[in-house]
Amino acid sequence: MNKARDFDQSVIGELRALLGDRVSTSAAVREHHGKDESYFPYAPPDAVVFPHTTEEVRDLVNICRRHRVPMIPYGVGTSLEGHILAIHGGVCVDMSQMNKVLAVHEQDLDAVVQAGVTRKQLNEYIKHTGLFFPIDPGADATLGGMSATRASGTNAVRYGTMRENVLSLKVVLADGRIIQTSRRAKKSAAGYDLTRLFVGSEGTLGIITEVTVKLHPVQAAMSAAVCAFPTIQGAADTVIQTLQAGIPVARSELLCATTMAALNRYNKTSHREMPTLLLEFHGTEASVVEQAKMVQELARDNGGLDFQWATKPEERTRLWEARHHAYFACLQLKPGSRAISTDVCVPISRLAECVVETTKDIEKASMPIPLFGHVGDGNFHLVILIDPDNPADVKEAKALNVRLVKRALAMEGTCTGEHGVGIGKQPYMREELGDAVDLMGDLKRTFDPENLFNPGKVVSI
């Protein structure tokens, strides 16, 4: 990792000449931009800028490059591995004012947006079209940020992640060139896949300023169900068999007994406090009934208890809001706590084994540790509740995360299913990917030879 750099204050004057009052060096604004949802120490940038256009981003990149000042792209600050911490100082490039939907192509099922448009904003904008953007990581993140972290979430089992749902990106490169990574055609074999290279690059290879995303038709019928299981294995087997049968389940979320208890308390509900699947089915009226019936049978064969249904839109919304509140509901299990959120993903055949072994760790832990995840993808999270002022808590949580990651790696899994590398997952990259990590370093040096784009993230050169 390169050393913290002296910040060249003369850059501020040039940025002000470019952006006027859309440059801030106030302590409050800098502090707000120096933290994310992770447990890492705050690392505020030296200044925060708010560009409105790709050309402004280009111009500010040229200014910062001349002064050798790091640039950290910022969406809404909901990342979880320290992605946006200004660990080497520099300028935070807050994209939130680049929030225009530029085009919606209903026939082509795509939309072009500025990077600061959030997923909820886009869905609100297109709701009259009968189309929607499915990727739902919980937080109302920006599409630029979601592209940069290769975000995923509850709908990925059916609709894919940002990897599958970004058609093209506009990117400002380190030398100030503006490129479009691909045409808007649905597929192309025209050379190296630059789009996918920037999806998941976490602001380290270029600054994403526009995103072309795929849209999907809102299905005629949607139905959700809750099903409790005596064992995690039964829940996992149900989902495996569902996928093997080709049933296009739209969501399949696993929540542990502790999470269900936290949700009940937070939402004043009375679900069984057992391992539970939250399922959702999308399709025609007839196919949703058929899908649900087939999954219900599989669940019963695997020890699942009765399905509780949520078929009305408001019931469905309430159910998924509850799921999205899981993180905050869990925080209430230990007042004043912060969470260390883990993020392993394993081949689904190993999921139950991985969860069961992890549960043994959880039982021995000194703090409450809810577990939930996207079982259809083999991806699950622990929410390790720590007192941030208690070094013993932090140490215990870190050790537990290390064991979890090593367990997942031993099962052909990955240290991060969807949160990304940031600074938190770098220590595991070589164990996971071997010499391929060196190729990533080569890519970083090729795209950003002066190491000015979000330095110290993904791969340290």
Add this chain to the structure above:
Amino acid sequence: MNKARDFDQSVIGELRALLGDRVSTSAAVREHHGKDESYFPYAPPDAVVFPHTTEEVRDLVNICRRHRVPMIPYGVGTSLEGHILAIHGGVCVDMSQMNKVLAVHEQDLDAVVQAGVTRKQLNEYIKHTGLFFPIDPGADATLGGMSATRASGTNAVRYGTMRENVLSLKVVLADGRIIQTSRRAKKSAAGYDLTRLFVGSEGTLGIITEVTVKLHPVQAAMSAAVCAFPTIQGAADTVIQTLQAGIPVARSELLCATTMAALNRYNKTSHREMPTLLLEFHGTEASVVEQAKMVQELARDNGGLDFQWATKPEERTRLWEARHHAYFACLQLKPGSRAISTDVCVPISRLAECVVETTKDIEKASMPIPLFGHVGDGNFHLVILIDPDNPADVKEAKALNVRLVKRALAMEGTCTGEHGVGIGKQPYMREELGDAVDLMGDLKRTFDPENLFNPGKVVSI
């Protein structure tokens, strides 16, 4: 483009020491490996080698690098843009003897294969599992070759292309290192997407030796239908509306009247010789009926005539074999001809317009030019039938292709939807991608600094 290089014959001895009689310099073998399905002049390699393991590939890469000899990976030679022509000489690395299926993970819906396994071989191997590998470019290509060219085909509208269906790759790099691009977990956010960088790299960044592909459940019911339309626009609108309605059509192929006539003659069938959609539906019994009914109504609204059904497996197989024979059937329209196959792809909203404008060119042409394609993806092909010994034919065909590509680019399309760049599409890359092409050059230099992997393809440095 770099100049043809002198071939260092001493490399043959070293390769023989490594591979024994799996090194050939015979004229027949070299000639066989010096052509593909394109119209480009033969360019035989100086030698052909047949490795059996990744380690042998590594060792031969090390030998060739020391002698600065180009290496051209080769599957079954069905590429269409000159991908495997040894235009700078060198060693053809024929992967066809690396044809072992290494693992099938039924619960995880994936398989690990050596790069020389073909798609039909894999499907035969796994047919007892209830799973299948869907990507179907027509030819029985190898999975390594299909990865390298980012292949696609008739099923892509539902199942995606190789981009979406490769989980991980084992690759030998230019310096002899062997990397695995990703773990086997279904998703990951662990750093730059190396997998997608090698998918579509056409052997220019490394040699793919193993492929981990996603498998999909064979659906309970499959049904195919043929529907003729008075106009191309009606057929295109039917497919657009089908996709907008969220109907998960598995295949939606458009064939022009000329193609239908060629197919009738070749297969002794009696389909209407009009623009025609070939459709396929996958799902449960009930959902296939429902899908087909909905599409039938859309087709009728757009002027479509009656559906002819193929519901029995043998009828379906016959229908799709007929479709796959379209290329050969079309060659019969002009005995002794070779085909120049074009490959543009446009946003689907522009497809009918692009096809109709292209039809005007076809009407003016001196040779028969059937048109067919994957209408659900906006991707279509002309089969321009030329007498290869007639320079006027070649000139006319090339001019027609140039106009077609420029038309597609003007409609936000791409010069290649699925065939790849090879040598044939390089002249259009800058018009399509602007400065992004320079990034591709940077990538090539980073991964292959001595320009030994399939030099002169994708991007010339």
